[in-house]
Amino acid sequence: MPEPEQGVTVGQLLLAEYQSVKDEQKARIGFRDNLLYVTLGVVAAVIAAAAQAGQASMLLALPPVCVVLGWTYLVNDEKISAIGAYVRGELGPKLAALADPGGGFAAFGWETAHRGDGRRGSRKVIQCVVDLTAFCAVPLAALVVFWASGEGGGLLVGLSVVEALAVAGLGAQVVVYAR
Numbered sequence: 001m002p003e004p005e006q007g008v009t010v011g012q013l014l015l016a017e018y019q020s021v022k023d024e025q026k027a028r029i030g031f032r033d034n035l036l037y038v039t040l041g042v043v044a045a046v047i048a049a050a051a052q053a054g055q056a057s058m059l060l061a062l063p064p065v066c067v068v069l070g071w072t073y074l075v076n077d078e079k080i081s082a083i084g085a086y087v088r089g090e091l092g093p094k095l096a097a098l099a100d101p102g103g104g105f106a107a108f109g110w111e112t113a114h115r116g117d118g119r120r121g122s123r124k125v126i127q128c129v130v131d132l133t134a135f136c137a138v139p140l141a142a143l144v145v146f147w148a149s150g151e152g153g154g155l156l157v158g159l160s161v162v163e164a165l166a167v168a169g170l171g172a173q174v175v176v177y178a179r
Contacts, residue, residue, distance in 0.1 A: 011098045018091050018108070025083040032076040039069045039134050046142075056149035057156055059142035063163035070135030070170050074177055087111050128178040136171040140164065 042065050050058035088111045095107040106112070114120075143160050146152070152160075 011095060014091055014095050014098070018087065018095075021083050021086065021091075025080055028076045028080050028083075032073055032080065035069050035073040035076070036130075036134055039066060039073075042066075042069070043138055056146045056151045059146050060156065060160055060163065062142040063139035063160075063167050066135050066139040067163075067166045067170050070131070070174070073131070073135065074170075074173060078177055084111055124178060128174065131174050131178075132171055135174065136167050139167050143167075 043062060046058065046061050046065070050056060087108055092107040092111060096105045097103075099105050099107065143164050146160055147157075
C-alpha cells in the first residue's frame, strides 16, 4: 500500500486514533467514577438538611438529582464500553492485518483478555446492584419517607409520583445497560 504524500502511514493513523479513543475512555472513566462520590455527597447533604429542618418535603430534591447524575453515569459507562468494543472490533483487527497480513497477530490483547475473567459476571452484577442502590433505591427511600410523613399537599404528592416514575425508568435503564 503506497504511503500518503505527507509520509503518514495507515498504521500511524490507526495508532493515533487508538491513543485518542483511549484518552477519551480514561477521562470518561474518571468522570463516571466521580459521579458516585458526588451522588453520595448530595444525598448526605440533602438528608442532613431535611433532618435539621424537620421537613420531609426537602427529600423531594433527591430523586431529580439522582436521576440526572445516574443518567449521566449510565451514558458515560455506555461510551466507555463502546470505546472498548470499537478498539476490539475495529482498530485492533485493522492494525493486526497491517502488522501480520497472514492473520496470526491480535492487537491490543488486553482489550479482550480482561473480559475473560471468570468473576467478571459476578462483578457486573454487584456493580449493577451498587448503581441501582445509589441512583434508584436511595431516592425511592426518600420518597417513601416523604409519603409516610404525610407532609405536603396534592401538588407535592403529584410531583413525588412523577419523580418515582422517573427513578423507576432510570432503574430499568440501569438493568438494560448492565446486560
